Structures are given as C-alpha cells and as structure tokens.
Amino acid sequence: MRAPEELNEVDWAALEHAYGPAGDVPEMIRVLYAEESPETERGDNVGEELVNNLCHQGSLYPATLEAVPFLAHLALHVAWHREALLEVLTGLAELDERGVPAPESLGGRVRAAVLAELPLLMGCLTDPDPFVRQAAIRLACVGTRPADPAVIRTLTDLYEGDPSALTRADALTALALLDPDPATVRDREATALDDRDREVRLAAALSGLDRAEPPYPAALMAAVGADGAAVPGSHRFTARPRPFPYPGAPRDRENELLTEDPEGALSVARAWIAAGDTHRWGSRLVGQVDQRWRDHEAQCVAALAEALPLHQDGAERSSIVRAIAGLMPRAGDPGSRVRDLLLAEAAGDEQDYAAGSPYAVAGRESSRGKGRGLLWVDVEGADDDRAVVPHSAAATVSDGPEIVRPRSTGRERTIRAAQRALARAEMVECARLALAGCGDLRLLEQPGNLSGPVLATFLTHHRDEALPRLHLVLPELIARGSAELLDALGPDLAAAHLPQLKQALREHPTVAAARLLGELGPSGTDTETADLLATVDPTARHDVHAEAAVSRALITGDAEPAVETLRDLLRTQSPPGTLPAVGRLGPLGAPLAPEVVALLNDPREYGRSRAADAYWRITGNPRPVLPLLLTWASPTATYASNDTAWYDRRDALRVLAGMRTAGALATTPPELRPLLELCATSPRRVTWKDDDELRGLARILLDEPMPS
Numbered sequence: 001m002r003a004p005e006e007l008n009e010v011d012w013a014a015l016e017h018a019y020g021p022a023g024d025v026p027e028m029i030r031v032l033y034a035e036e037s038p039e040t041e042r043g044d045n046v047g048e049e050l051v052n053n054l055c056h057q058g059s060l061y062p063a064t065l066e067a068v069p070f071l072a073h074l075a076l077h078v079a080w081h082r083e084a085l086l087e088v089l090t091g092l093a094e095l096d097e098r099g100v101p102a103p104e105s106l107g108g109r110v111r112a113a114v115l116a117e118l119p120l121l122m123g124c125l126t127d128p129d130p131f132v133r134q135a136a137i138r139l140a141c142v143g144t145r146p147a148d149p150a151v152i153r154t155l156t157d158l159y160e161g162d163p164s165a166l167t168r169a170d171a172l173t174a175l176a177l178l179d180p181d182p183a184t185v186r187d188r189e190a191t192a193l194d195d196r197d198r199e200v201r202l203a204a205a206l207s208g209l210d211r212a213e214p215p216y217p218a219a220l221m222a223a224v225g226a227d228g229a230a231v232p233g234s235h236r237f238t239a240r241p242r243p244f245p246y247p248g249a250p251r252d253r254e255n256e257l258l259t260e261d262p263e264g265a266l267s268v269a270r271a272w273i274a275a276g277d278t279h280r281w282g283s284r285l286v287g288q289v290d291q292r293w294r295d296h297e298a299q300c301v302a303a304l305a306e307a308l309p310l311h312q313d314g315a316e317r318s319s320i321v322r323a324i325a326g327l328m329p330r331a332g333d334p335g336s337r338v339r340d341l342l343l344a345e346a347a348g349d350e351q352d353y354a355a356g357s358p359y360a361v362a363g364r365e366s367s368r369g370k371g372r373g374l375l376w377v378d379v380e381g382a383d384d385d386r387a388v389v390p391h392s393a394a395a396t397v398s399d400g401p402e403i404v405r406p407r408s409t410g411r412e413r414t415i416r417a418a419q420r421a422l423a424r425a426e427m428v429e430c431a432r433l434a435l436a437g438c439g440d441l442r443l444l445e446q447p448g449n450l451s452g453p454v455l456a457t458f459l460t461h462h463r464d465e466a467l468p469r470l471h472l473v474l475p476e477l478i479a480r481g482s483a484e485l486l487d488a489l490g491p492d493l494a495a496a497h498l499p500q501l502k503q504a505l506r507e508h509p510t511v512a513a514a515r516l517l518g519e520l521g522p523s524g525t526d527t528e529t530a531d532l533l534a535t536v537d538p539t540a541r542h543d544v545h546a547e548a549a550v551s552r553a554l555i556t557g558d559a560e561p562a563v564e565t566l567r568d569l570l571r572t573q574s575p576p577g578t579l580p581a582v583g584r585l586g587p588l589g590a591p592l593a594p595e596v597v598a599l600l601n602d603p604r605e606y607g608r609s610r611a612a613d614a615y616w617r618i619t620g621n622p623r624p625v626l627p628l629l630l631t632w633a634s635p636t637a638t639y640a641s642n643d644t645a646w647y648d649r650r651d652a653l654r655v656l657a658g659m660r661t662a663g664a665l666a667t668t669p670p671e672l673r674p675l676l677e678l679c680a681t682s683p684r685r686v687t688w689k690d691d692d693e694l695r696g697l698a699r700i701l702l703d704e705p706m707p708s
Contacts, residue, residue: 001069001070001072001073001076001117001120002069002070002073003073004029004030004033004070004073004074006070007026007029007030007070008026010026010066012024012025012026012063012066015061015062015063015066016061016062016063017053017054017056017061017062017063017064018052018053018054018055018056018059018061019053019056022053022061022062022063022066024053025050025053025054025063025067028046028047028049028050028053029050029067029070029071029074031046032046032047032050032074032078032081033074033077033078036080036081047081047084051088054067055088055091055092060092060106060107060110061106062106064092064106064110065106065109065110065113068089068092068110068113068114068117069113069117071085071088071089072085072089072114072117072120072121075089075121075124076120076121076123076124079129082124082127082129082132082135083129083131083132083135086121086124086132086135086136086138086139087135087138089114089117089121089139090135090138090139090141090142092110092111092114093110093111093114093115093139093142093143094142111142114142115142115143115144118139118140118143119148121136121139122136122139122140122148122150122151122154124136124139125137125140125151125154125155125158126154130162130163130164130166130167133158133162133164133167134164134166134167134170137155137158137167137170137171137174138170138174140155140174140178141173141174141177141178143178145178145180146178146180147178147179147180151178152175152178152179152180155171155174155175155178156171156175158171159171159172159175159188159200165197165198165199165200166199168197168199168200169197169199169200169202169203170203172188172189172192172200172203172204172207173203173206173207175188176189176207176210185207189204189207189208190204192204193205193208193223198227199227201223201227202223202224202227202228204223205220205221205223205224205227206224206254206257208220209221209224209257209258210257214260214261214264215261215263215264216260216261216264218264221258221261221264221267221268224254224258224268225267225268225270225271225272226271228254228268228272228281229271229272229275229276229278229281229282255284255285255288258285259285259288259289259292259293262289262292262293262296265285265288265289266286266289266296266299266300266303268282268285269282269283269285269286269289269303270282270303270306272285273286273303273306273307273310274306276310277307277310277311280307280311280316280319280320282303282307283303283304283307283319283320283323286300286303286304286307286323287300287323290323290327291685291688292684292685293683293684293685294682294683294684294685294691294695295683297327297328297330297331297332298331298332298334300323300327300331301324301327301328301331301334301338302334302338304320304323304324304327305324305334305337305338305341307320308320308321308324308341308345309341314423314424314427315423317345317427318423318424318426318427318430321342321345321427321430321431321434322426322427322430324338324342324430324431324434325430325431325433325434325437328433328434328437328438329437329457329461330692331437331438332438333438333439334438339435339438339440342431342434342435342440343431343435343440343442343443345427345428345431346428346431346432346435346443347428429451429453429454432450432451432454433453433454433457436454436455436457436458436461436462437457437461439458439461439462439465439466441462441465441466441469444458444466444469444470445469447469447470447473447477448473448476448477451482452477452480452482452483452484452485452486453482453484453485455470455477455482455484455485455488456482456484456485456487456488457488458470459485459488459489459490459493460488463490474493474497475497475499475500476500478497478500478501478504479500479503479504479507480504480508481504481505481507481508481510481513483510483511483512483513484512486501486504486510486512486513486516487512489516491519491520491524494516494519494520494524495520495524498520498524498525498526498529501513501516501517502517502528502529502532505517505532505533505536505548506532506537509536509537509540509544509548510544511541511543511544511547514533514536514544514547514548514551515547515550515551515584517529517532517533517551517555518533518547518550518551518552518553518554518555518584519551519554520555521554521555522554522555522556522557525555529555530552530555530556533548533549533551533552533555534548534552534561536548541577542569542573542574542577542578543577543578543580543581545565545569546565546566546569546577546578546581546582547580547581547584549561549562549565549566549581550562550566550581550582550584550585553585553588554584554585554588559585559588559589562585562588562589563585563588563589563591563592566578566581566582566585566589566592567592567595570582570592570595570599571595575599575602575607575610575611576602576607576610579596579599579607579610579611579613579614580610580613580614582596582614582617582618583610583613583614583617583618584617585617585618586617586618587618587620588618589614589617589618590618590619592614592618593615593618593619596611596614596615596618597611597615599611600612600615600625600628608628608632608651609629609632609648609651609652609654609655610651612625612628612629612652612655613654613655613658616655616659616664620664622659622664622665625655626665626669629652629655629656630652630669630671630672632648632649632651632652633648633649633652633653633656633672633675634648634649643687646686646687646689646690646694649675649694650690650693650694650697653679653694653697653698653701654697656668656672656697656701657697657700657701660700660701661700668701668702668703672701673702675698676698676701676702677698677702678698679694679695679697679698680695680698680699680702680704
C-alpha cells in the first residue's frame with residue numbers, strides 16, 4: 001500500500017488514463033481522504049469520476065496500475081469509501097471470460113498489484129458494516145488458489161455466525177470456491193440447503209448447480225425456484241446481480257448456470273413469475289433461455305403471458321410485450337387466452353389521448369434508408385408531468401418489434417411524460433406485431449390504423465387469410481410508402497397497385513419503392529414510371545437513387561445511364577450502400593466489374609461480401625469470388641457464440657445461399673458442411689444475433705426443407 005504522502009513520487013502527468021494525462025489523479029485521491037461525498041466543479045462525484053478515469057468501461061490504463069496501491073490504502077483507512085473501493089479493486093482483479101490475463105499484459109500486472117494488497121485488505125472481512133464484509137468476501141474470491149487458511153477460517157466464521165443473511169450466503173459461496181477440501185464443501189452445502197435463511201439456501205443450491213451437469217437435479221432447481229423469487233430488502237445497490245451474486249464472476253453467474261438447462265430454467269422462471277415476477281427476474285430469465293436455446297419459443301411465450309398481468313409499470317409491460325412479439329412468428333398459435341391478452345394491449349388509439357398535446361412528434365427516415373422511423377419528441381416548453389403524446393404518430397418500428405428509443409429536449413418532468421407515452425405506444429405496436437405474427441384477424445377490423453410492419457407481418461405469414469380484410473384499404477396503405485409493407489407485397493399485389501407505388505416513390509422515396517417498380521419490368525409499368533425513376537427527389541438518399549437508376553434500366557433496357565450513376569456513387573458515396581443495386585442490374589452491369597473487383601478487399605467486412613455478391617451477379621461467374629467467400633466463412637473446429645467472426649460468416653453465407661438459389665452454385669463446398677450442419681441442427685443458438693437467419697441459410701445450402 002502507498003499512503004497519500006507518496007502521491008507526489010509518481011509522475012502522474014506522464015501516465016495516461018481514459019481521458020488523457022493522469023495529472024488530476026493525485027488531487028482526486030487526496031479529496032477522497034478528506035470528504036465523504038466530494039464533487040468536482042462540474043458537480044460530478046469525485047470518486048465516480050476517478051474510477052471512470054482509471055477503468056472506463058472495463059479498459060485499463062498505465063495510471064490504473066500506479067493507482068492500485070493508493071486505492072488499497074484509501075479503502076483500508078477511510079471507512080466511508082471502503083465498500084465502493086473494495087468493489088472497484090475486485091473489478092480490477094476479476095478474471096475475464098478468457099481466464100487469467102497474461103502476467104506481462106497490463107491486465108495481468110493490474111491483477112497482480114491488487115492481489116499483493118489482499119493480505120491487509122482481508123481485515124475488512126470483519127468490518128462492522130455488513131456491506132463492507134460482503135464486498136471483502138467478493139474480493140477474497142478473486143485471489144489465488146489455494147486461499148490463505150486464515151481467510152478460510154474467517155469465511156467459515158462468517159457463514160456460521162454472521163447476523164446478516166446475505167453475508168452468510170456470500171461466505172458460503174466463497175467457501176465453495178476457496179475451501180481446498182471438496183468433502184467439507186459438499187457436507188457444508190448439504191446442511192445449508194435446510195438453513196433458516198432463504199439467501200443461504202439459495203447460495204447452497206447454486207453452488208451445487210455449479211458442480212453438477214445439466215439436466216440439473218430437480219431438488220436443486222426446486223430450491224432455486226422457491227428461494228430465488230423473494231426480494232432481498234437489505235442491499236442498497238440495484239446494480240448488484242440478483243437474486244444472488246456469485247463472488248468473483250464477471251457476469252451474473254446465477255442465470256448463466258440456470259440456462260445451461262433450458263427446461264429447468266423455464267421451470268424456475270415460471271416459479272419466480274408465480275411469486276410475482278419481482279423486478280422481472282422470472283421474465284428476464286425466460287428471455288435469456290430464448291437467447292441461448294432454439295425451439296423453446298412456445299414455452300417462452302406462455303411464461304411471458306403469465307408475467308404480463310403482474311406488472312403495472314409501462315416500461316416493464318412494454319418490455320414483456322416486445323419480447324412476446326419477437327417470439328411469436330416462431331412460436332405458433334399461443335392460444336385464445338394469450339391472444340385475448342394481447343388484443344387488450346393492442347386496442348390503443350390516438351383518440352384515447354388528449355387533444356392539443358404540447359408535444360410535436362414526428363417520424364423521420366433512418367440512416368439505413370428503408371423507411372424505418374426514428375422517434376423524435378420535441379418538448380415545446382411545457383411542464384405538465386401528466387401530458388401525453390398521440391402514440392399512433394410515434395409508434396414507428398425498426399426491423400420487427402424493436403422500436404428506436406426517443407431523443408427528447410425540454411424540461412425533465414415533461415420528458416418523463418413523453419417517455420411514458422412513447423412506452424405505451426411501443427407496447428401497443430408490439431402487441432399488434434405479436435397478434436399479426438399469430439394471424440389474429442380481429443386486428444384487421446380497422447386496418448387503416450395499423451403500421452407498415454404490422455401489415456407486412458400479416459402478408460408475410462398469413463397472406464391468404466389477411467388479403468380479403470385488406471383489399472379495400474390496401475391502395476391507401478401502399479401509398480403511405482412503408483418500406484416493410486412494400487417489401488412484403490410480392491409481384492402480384494405490386495402490379496395491381498402501380499399508381500399507388502408511383503405515389504409512394506414520389507412522396508416517400510425509399511429503396512423499397514424504387515426496387516419494387518423495377519421488379520415489375522417493362523410489361524408491368526409504363527412510360528411515366530420510367531420518367532419518375534429518372535427524376536427521384538434530389539434530397540433522397542444515395543441508395544434510393546442507385547435503386548431508381550437500376551429499376552429504370554430494367555424497365556427501358558437502357559443501362560448506360562444507370563452504369564454512369566452507379567459508377568459515380570461508388571466513387572463518391574459509401575460503396576456498401578450502392579453495391580446491392582449494382583448486383584440487381586445483373587449482366588447489364590458488367591461494365592462496372594473493375595470497380596467491384598477493387599472493392600473485394602474493402603476493409604469493411606460487409607462491404608467485401610456485398611462486392612462479392614455484386615460481382616457474380618453482373619459477370620455470371622462465381623468462381624473468382626468463391627475462395628474469398630470460403631475464407632470469410634472461416635470454418636474452424638470450434639465456434640463461440642460471442643465470436644465477432646459470425647458477422648463475416650453470416651454475410652458470406654448470404655452470398656453463397658443466393659448463388660445456390662439462383663443455380664450459380666451447383667454443389668455446396670464440402671469444407672462448409674461442418675459449419676452448415678452446426679448452424680442447421682444445433683439445439684443451442686450458435687450466436688446471440690442473427691441465429692435464425694444463419695439456420696435458414698444453412699438449410700438452403702444443405703438443401704434441407706425449412707420448417708413450416
């Protein structure tokens with residue numbers, strides 16, 4: 001440890017922290033010795049700013065290493081900062097997901113510096129404050145093995161006699177990690193399963209799960225279900241993992257353990273939901289099961305539907321309905337009870353809100369150019385905490401049920417009112433998406449009030465049943481220009497509504513409208529269409545202009561203007577946004593091959609894949625890009641769900657699946673089969689994002705039928 005008198009012995013200005021030279025560190029440390037809650041000139045908490053400077057979002061810096069001995073001294077000698085500093089030191093020494101950092105790395109040296117302070121800091125295990133004792137227990141757990149016998153004895157005393165149930169539970173879990181005698185650990189936990197304190201019983205069950213193999217013993221899962229649902233009223237930090245912290249772990253160890261057994265985890269989640277779904281612990285666990293495992297959607301929807309009536313908070317209800325909407329297309333019919341529940345949530349209408357709202361709510365096309373909306377709330381000087389927003393104007397969604405969150409300006413109370421109204425709008429929209437996903441036609445009694453994504457969901461999954469209800473209002477809905485709805489139309493409906501498509505492009509220029517007109521071809525369009533495509537609003541995005549130029553070429557057969565437009569856009573704009581249009585031009589785009597070849601080595605991975613896709617489409621020859629695609633798919637012996645290489649694999653498989661579907665790829669390369677079979681058949685999700693798409697792409701390339 002180093003006392004504050006030694007701060008001047010370090011050349012802090014020569015060291016870096018998160019925001020540059022670390023010359024401000026000594027003064028912040030000195031202030032923390034003198035004051036309990038010091039603030040900076042900007043009004044920020046000094047302790048929080050110091051920690052943020054030294055460990056910003058998990059990153060470490062040279063100044064962090066030098067600060068460790070001073071932080072340890074501060075923790076030992078200043079009671080009012082002790083708990084927080086012990087937590088900070090624990091975070092600095094914790095093992096990351098890759099295990100122990102290399103000793104020579106900065107992370108390894110910071111960890112070694114913290115461990116060097118442990119012998120003195122372990123005196124905090126007997127601190128009068130139970131929260132400090134708990135923080136010291138967690139710090140002990142990041143130490144080396146085997147632990148100091150004196151630490152084991154102190155932890156045993158805490159487990160056996162501490163007046164705080166949470167401290168006893170933390171001590172029991174720490175002993176499971178640190179006690180060198182496995183037999184003693186098992187006997188201690190077997191006794192603890194019948195302990196008087198719920199927290200201790202839960203800790204014993206979780207430690208037992210940590211040593212067991214899934215599927216887990218039913219008795220342990222029952223204990224977690226029964227004892228993990230109640231609220232621990234004694235801890236004041238909401239960020240602490242709940243319902244039980246696993247000392248020394250970088251993540252919430254409880255849910256990580258439980259979701260290794262999906263059926264058992266769902267049984268625990270249902271028990272927590274039945275007990276009230278406090279803080280959404282049960283419904284969150286349901287969501288984590290879906291994130292890790294495939295083909296449990298129906299069970300997840302049923303459990304979430306049980307949780308929904310238990311919550312009155314708008315944000316919590318909105319989160320649950322949003323989760324149901326995301327699951328519904330894969331879950332099948334949830335039954336009349338769940339559909340009735342969702343219909344009640346979907347019944348909102350702008351007439352339910354007061355007229356003359358003090359808010360201006362506007363949708364704006366997103367930067368991705370598909371007509372997705374950003375939610376903007378501009379507060380015009382009002383200070384009415386009860387004010388509301390007409391939610392039908394604000395409920396614009398992005399890619400299914402995920403609504404872009406609002407940005408607000410104005411007074412704080414008014415912003416809160418706007419956010420509550422937008423949460424209600426989001427819940428209504430997501431309930432409608434969920435009902436559309438399961439084909440509940442009652443939602444179509446007033447189709448004019450529905451958004452483009454909801455209508456697109458009906459047309460995608462329940463087209464034949466929905467069309468009779470949409471027939472009269474479809475022209476008006478198409479003219480609105482919703483990109484999602486236009487993408488779902490198909491050639492038959494598009495051809496029947498050419499005037500409305502032209503109106504959509506004229507008034508709401510989007511990639512979807514421009515592309516759809518070109519897909520109708522010369523037989524499905526007229527001269528006015530070609531003229532319209534040549535005179536798209538100059539303020540439209542560059543990818544809209546690219547698609548419009550290609551569509552005009554496909555209608556007129558004159559590719560030269562399109563080639564020149566695309567060549568100019570490839571040179572002056574972001575190429576990845578233009579390359580899909582190049583590929584759609586097909587053989588007419590062959591003059592652009594040199595520009596496309598130059599982009600095959602684009603440093604942006606998604607740009608390379610799009611260039612490969614465009615190349616084979618305009619040349620008709622996939623062979624030159626096939627080796628590149630196989631490299632980007634990067635088949636290996638092992639795959640981690642958090643591996644960023646999955647983005648490259650997904651993009652490469654998209655191109656390969658397009659080749660296979662078009663007949664340009666006669667057989668799937670054999671070296672891809674292990675990867676494809678994993679994506680197609682794994683019961684676990686192979687990656688946390690895009691797993692469903694990867695599964696579908698793999699089945700295309702393996703020539704396997706898609707599930708109904």
